[in-house]
Amino acid sequence: DAEITQSPRHKxxxxxxxxxxxxxxxxxxxxxxxxxxxxxxxxxxxxYSYGVQDTNKGEVSDGYSVSRSNTEDLPLTLESAASSQTSxxxxxxxxxGTSDGTDTQYFGxxxxxxxx
Amino acid sequence: xxxxxxxxxxxHVQEGEDFTTYCNSSxxxxxxxxxxxxxxxxxVFLIQLVKSGxxxxxxxxxxQFGEAKKNSSLHITATQTTDVGTYFCAGDxxxxxxxxxxxxxxxxxxxxx
Numbered sequence: 001d002a003e004i005t006q007s008p009r010h011k012x013x014x015x016x017x018x019x020x021x022x023x024x025x026x027x028x029x030x031x032x033x034x035x036x037x038x039x040x041x042x043x044x045x046x047x048y049s050y051g052v053q054d055t056n057k058g059e060v061s062d063g064y065s066v067s068r069s070n071t072e073d074l075p076l077t078l079e080s081a082a083s084s085q086t087s088x089x090x091x092x093x094x095x096x097g098t099s100d101g102t103d104t105q106y107f108g109x110x111x112x113x114x115x116x
Numbered sequence: 117x118x119x120x121x122x123x124x125x126x127x128h129v130q131e132g133e134d135f136t137t138y139c140n141s142s143x144x145x146x147x148x149x150x151x152x153x154x155x156x157x158x159x160v161f162l163i164q165l166v167k168s169g170x171x172x173x174x175x176x177x178x179x180q181f182g183e184a185k186k187n188s189s190l191h192i193t194a195t196q197t198t199d200v201g202t203y204f205c206a207g208d209x210x211x212x213x214x215x216x217x218x219x220x221x222x223x224x225x226x227x228x229x
Contacts, residue, residue, distance in 0.1 A: 033216065040125075042204065042221035043159070050214060058211065090158060100215050102147060102208040107158040 002027045006091050006108040014116055019078040021111050023091030031094045032074040033105065034058075034066065036087040043090065049074055050100075081115045088112050118143050118209045122220035129227055135192040137223035139205035146208050148181055148188045149217065154201040162203075195227050 004025040013019050023032065034046040045058030047066040055066050063085060065077045078085055089111045096103035119142045129135050139148065147166045151159040163172055165181035165188060172179045176199075178191045192199055202222040209218035 035219075040221065042122075043219040045211075045216060045218070048211075048216050056211065056214070058216070092159075102215050102217055104149065104161045104164065105151075105159075105206075105217065107160070110158050 004091060004093055004106055004108040006089075006111050008111060009109065010112045012114045012116065013081050015081060015083060017081050019081050019113065021076045021078075021089055021091075021113070023074050023076065023108060024072055025091075025093040025106070025108075026072065027093055027095070027106065028071060029093035029095050029106075030071070031096050031103070032068070033092045033094075034064070034074065034076045035090045035092065036060065036085075037090060037110075038087050046076065046089075047074075078113075081113075083115050086113060086115045118218060120205060120207050120209075120218050120220040122205055122223050124223055125221065126224050127226070129195050129225070131197060131227050131229045132194050135195050135199070135225055137190050137203050137205075137225075139188045139190075139207075139220050141186045141207050143209075144185050146185075148185075149206045150179060150188075150190055151204045151206065151219075152201050153204065153222070157201075159204060192225075195225070197227050197229055200225060200227050 007022045030051045033048045035043040044060045049068040091108040092105040094103040094105045149164045150162040153159045170181040176193045180189045202224045204222045206217040206219045
């Protein structure tokens with residue numbers, strides 16, 4: 001069955017370190033998204049991609065970067081981790097056409113990141 | 117910028133009571149989606165509403181999309197402990213490049229038996 005996976009599921013790192021969170025989907029979806037979830041803030045969009053080589057900034061993109069070299073993967077990199085980036089990170093994908101990310105989104109299980 | 121607001125933020129009910137969460141957008145939406153997230157889990161798609169005034173039902177859950185397509189509601193009849201979780205609405209938003217969903221902050225439902 002098609003699925004979307006994230007790794008690692010839990011990560012503890014130190015301030016200033018570079019961290020990469022992996023997201024892999026086998027739906028063959030064009031669109032992929034990264035969100036962070038914090039108490040009281042709901043889901044906030046970090047970066048999104050409508051296809052290979054396409055990446056775009058979301059609401060809270062500062063300190064994060066993504067790259068899309070193939071359909072299946074959208075890794076999220078924290079260039080220099082900060083304590084404010086302690087959060088639960090969700091990756092999602094949707095099928096839609098280009099420049100339209102409003103189809104049903106399928107979420108991965110999440111990565112809990114702690115920055116000390 | 118565009119906002120999607122949900123109320124209430126938290127709701128506690130006794131099992132068997134009804135529950136309603138409301139979602140309001142600052143702009144007209146082309147569609148609205150609802151997701152449920154169980155404690156410790158990830159958001160899972162429930163339904164999408166597209167038409168003005170649309171009403172859809174899933175067993176004990178009733179979803180409505182307002183006539184102006186700026187608000188929506190989710191009503192659960194006779195709640196059960198399995199309904200516990202956070203319910204999010206999400207509407208389309210025009211971002212810097214194309215459109216994407218913007219999520220409300222969610223309503224967290226707790227149910228006591």
